[in-house]
Amino acid sequence: MxxxxxxxxxxxxxxxEVAPLVEETIQNFLPIEFTHYTRCFQRGIKSELSQYIAEMYGVPEKNVILGYGGESILKEVIHCFLSQGHRQRRILIPAYSWWYYRSIADEVNGTTILYPIYEEGDTFKYDLPEIKRLLHEEKPDMLLLASPNNPTGNSLTLAEIKDILSHVDPQTIVVIDEAYTLFNQQDISYIAPLIKEFPNLLIVRTFSKFYGLPGLRLGYAFMGDSLKPFDGFSTMYLGFNILSEKVGIAALQSTxxxxxxxxxxxxxxxxxxxxxxxxxxxxxxxxxxxxxxxxxxxxxxxxxxxxxxxxxxxxxxxxxxxxxxxxxxxxxxxxxxxxxxxxxxxxxxx
Ligand SMILES: Cc1ncc(COP(=O)(O)O)c(C=O)c1O
Incomplete structure (x- = not known):
């Protein structure tokens, strides 16, 4: 080799380099803490981390989802909603986007419909009229938006997101992959009202990009109330990884x-x-x-x-x-x- x-x-x-508080948290962690489940379920919450995120974002803890990276949350939500029933289910994804979206949909025999992203000047743009047309004609089970999108690097504005959401049927689940959002804008105040206004929405974030911890494998998401079946699907009854959670909290405190x-x-x-x-x-x-x-x-x-x-x-x-x-x-x-x-x-x- x-x-x-x-x-x-x-x-x-x-x-x-890693934030000093993240480093300190790892150094001060006591292995004895691994000897028990976190038992957060006895306190009626999923975990310390989900509670911390809930407070930080002003979202009820029951609407916060944790996962093994954004990757696992994306996989879970697609598996949860695209594999139900006997008919083949449809997902709309951006034409240029992370190859993994389509691959997860394929795992559950979902039908992927690509919607266009076009080049304009020095950026790429979502083709909003075409997305709306496809929503209307295809009536997909899920719409996936990525903002910023990988690999094109362009984002949707909040006004554009709301415009799209207002054209989506209540039965269609909308997933916004915000893995890279914090590089572009750090205002998080729109999340709580958005999932309230659009209960069919899931917004997925991660510790892997802005918080620089891809090896930690930790992601989080905010779900609207219509995604309730997804809460049961994704929550770990016996708890999450206690060290990862502590490191995650330290990272959030190091924003x-x-x-x-x-x-x-x-x-x-x-x-x-x-x-x-x-x-x-x-x-x-x-x-x-x-x-x-x-x-x-x-x-x-x-x-x-x-x-x-x-x-x-x-x-x-x-x-x-x-x-x-x-x-x-x-x-x-x-x-x-x-x-x-x-x-x-x-x-x-x-
Ligand atoms: C667009 C996009 N979403 C989500 C992820 C997931 O990252 P992670 O599973 O590390 O959170 C990646 C990783 O490269 C990505 O490019």
Whole structure:
């Protein structure tokens, strides 16, 4: 096995230090705490973490869902609502999006209908009229929105989300994947009123992106009251992982620390645009997330692959319909971002 140290900028992980309170929490954890179930159910709550999140967001604790990453919540909600009954159930997902959504729907034989996302200027946009048309004509069991979307990096505004929700039948479940939202905006006050106004809504978040803890495998979500069957489906009767929960609370208490890191990433996103935006045949898209999408001249693909391999940096060469000459690069530490920019500039100039 090779000892080469690879720098991974292909999975939208976190490339900065961990918040001091998170580190302290792990160091102060006593293994004896693992010897019992948390027994939160005896107190009528799911867990300490769900209660903390409920208070932070002003949402009843029964409407907070926890999971093994946002991934497991997405899987659970799709399995819960797409596998009921005898007929095949339908889900609408964005045409360019995380490949995993479709794969989970396939697991339960769901029918995936793709709705368009189109390019406009330096960003991508959801095709709202087309989403509304499909909602009306297809009457899907579930609509999935991702804001910001991966890999296109664009978000929906609250007004756009409400506009879409107001066109959804009450029987259709709407899932908004907000894995990357906090990089773009940190106002959380809209969540409580939104799930109240639209009880068929589930908003999924994670500790893996903004809070930089993908290895912890912890996600959370807010559900409207119509998703009640999902609460039973996803809740762990004997409790959740007590150490993960404590670390999660420490991360939430360190929001200001992580906002500082998000601001550093924002600066480097601007640097990417400044340095690469005017290279012939290149386009750097606006991004609301911790990654940046870059269109490059396809004839440079092999040269770029070689150049990155030489310095042991892994970036994501996209290979899906409509995005085959695109690179998705996770924001790294500031010196690594500069190295990546230099590699691209040099390769483009050869
Ligand atoms: C769009 C999107 N949603 C959700 C996730 C889930 O991440 P996790 O399971 O680590 O919370 C990812 C991970 O890359 C993602 O890209």
């Amino acid at each position: 090779s000892n080469t140290h690879l720098i991974y900028l292909d999975r939208n992980e976190y490339n900065f 200001d620390f992580y906002s500082g890191k998000a601001a550093l990433m924002q600066k480097d996103k601007e640097l990417y645009r400044e340095k690469l935006g005017s290279l012939p045949g290149f386009k750097v898209y606006h991004s609301d997330a911790n990654f940046i999408l870059i269109k490059y001249p396809i004839e440079l693909k092999e040269k770029l692959q070689e150049a990155f391999a030489q310095v042991n940096i892994v970036v994501k060469f996209m290979n899906e319909e409509g995005l085959r000459s695109h690179l998705r690069i996770t924001l790294g530490a500031p010196d690594v971002n500069r190295q990546v920019i230099d590699i691209i500039v040099q390769t483009a100039g050869q």
